[in-house]
Amino acid sequence: MQNEALATIAVLGGTGKEGGGLALRWAxxxxxxxxxxxxxxxxxxxxxxxxxxxGGSSVVGAANPDAAAQADIxxxxxPYAAQQSTVKDVADALAGKILIDVTVPLVPPKVxxxxxxxxxxxxxxxxKMLGDGVRVVSAFQNISAHHLTKLDEEIECDVxxxxxxxxxxxxxxxxxxxxxxxxWNAGPLCNSVVxxxxxSVLIALNRRYKVPGSGIRITGV
Amino acid sequence: MQNEALATIAVLGGTGKEGGGLALRWAxxxxxxxxxxxxxxxxxxxxxxxxxxxGGSSVVGAANPDAAAQADIxxxxxPYAAQQSTVKDVADALAGKILIDVTVPLVPPKVxxxxxxxxxxxxxxxxKMLGDGVRVVSAFQNISAHHLTKLDEEIECDVxxxxxxxxxxxxxxxxxxxxxxxxWNAGPLCNSVVxxxxxSVLIALNRRYKVPGSGIRITGV
Numbered sequence: 315m316q317n318e319a320l321a322t323i324a325v326l327g328g329t330g331k332e333g334g335g336l337a338l339r340w341a342x343x344x345x346x347x348x349x350x351x352x353x354x355x356x357x358x359x360x361x362x363x364x365x366x367x368x369g370g371s372s373v374v375g376a377a378n379p380d381a382a383a384q385a386d387i388x389x390x391x392x393p394y395a396a397q398q399s400t401v402k403d404v405a406d407a408l409a410g411k412i413l414i415d416v417t418v419p420l421v422p423p424k425v426x427x428x429x430x431x432x433x434x435x436x437x438x439x440x441x442k443m444l445g446d447g448v449r450v451v452s453a454f455q456n457i458s459a460h461h462l463t464k465l466d467e468e469i470e471c472d473v474x475x476x477x478x479x480x481x482x483x484x485x486x487x488x489x490x491x492x493x494x495x496x497x498w499n500a501g502p503l504c505n506s507v508v509x510x511x512x513x514s515v516l517i518a519l520n521r522r523y524k525v526p527g528s529g530i531r532i533t534g535v
Numbered sequence: 536m537q538n539e540a541l542a543t544i545a546v547l548g549g550t551g552k553e554g555g556g557l558a559l560r561w562a563x564x565x566x567x568x569x570x571x572x573x574x575x576x577x578x579x580x581x582x583x584x585x586x587x588x589x590g591g592s593s594v595v596g597a598a599n600p601d602a603a604a605q606a607d608i609x610x611x612x613x614p615y616a617a618q619q620s621t622v623k624d625v626a627d628a629l630a631g632k633i634l635i636d637v638t639v640p641l642v643p644p645k646v647x648x649x650x651x652x653x654x655x656x657x658x659x660x661x662x663k664m665l666g667d668g669v670r671v672v673s674a675f676q677n678i679s680a681h682h683l684t685k686l687d688e689e690i691e692c693d694v695x696x697x698x699x700x701x702x703x704x705x706x707x708x709x710x711x712x713x714x715x716x717x718x719w720n721a722g723p724l725c726n727s728v729v730x731x732x733x734x735s736v737l738i739a740l741n742r743r744y745k746v747p748g749s750g751i752r753i754t755g756v
Contacts, residue, residue, distance in 0.1 A: 504648055
């Protein structure tokens, strides 16, 4: 299934639902995908399960720093509480690469309330920690993991892609389109506060209107 | 055109495009509408123009404090720079009423960047200033004024309604539906940060994709 012309993608936190769903879709489209986790063993278990689902061998597992080192593009899909420590663990492997941050700053138990860290977006703190040498892009926060794992299902939710490096944002728009998602270059990294906060709004809508996975579509474009 | 059974609505800043568009649509549906402005003269001019458009007399003009005093529901649709001073001017007339805040904290010239006041939503500062005796609701930030003034045009943008008083939020959802808008009770007032920030994201999309008025639809509900 591997296609040498396609970027190798590491999904840190790929053992989780959201990261796992994205990993599955990219592997299905021919990317070599490396599942990252805190331990190589857990990562390999998730990779094996994914290969079994896809009937291939394009997914491998590794500890987060090894996964990041071997990839062209790194996706950060860990819980908010682990965001900064995971970035520190892999920072040495990120120079010059694109880091796609999927983190939503949910603060349990009130996950349907928007609670911004220090009033800003979570991803801006990551960009600040890493410096300009890493191309940090925010994306995929609002996509329901439930829908990602159904490979033939059209996902009725658009992806807002935010980055200070507009070329990196366009590459992530293309990566989203590859797996069947409508995606938009939505401006600078600070605009990610909307995508991050929107997840809590969608959880609030799910609860109030008793639906499993609300989303958004951009209209008029 | 006036219908005594319907709430009287004051639109502070109803001389502007967004407030004027909302005022026109509510007047068209039979509400008595009071246009508020800093001077009664400017307000009356805008009211006269609206009555001429509608062929009626249901719209009147008044200085902001008088407009607020005579209304059941007050809509705040002034520029961000005038938000807090306008609220102070009319505070005495708001007790027990619903105040619908439409304010977007745009900071020119970079209006396509999300720039949150002290990291939070603009409307929370208003609720804090007024105290619990006023039912503050955030809504309508993302609706293009351009579309509102075309009375027979379907508007392809949903309204996110946020309030700590859920009953007040439901009343505003109904007011939005009256004028042909899909609207959702999107959780507590702090969630307004998404609706406020989303306006800058939509401006960023308008510029990048060269469209006049992008919007959002909620899906899966």
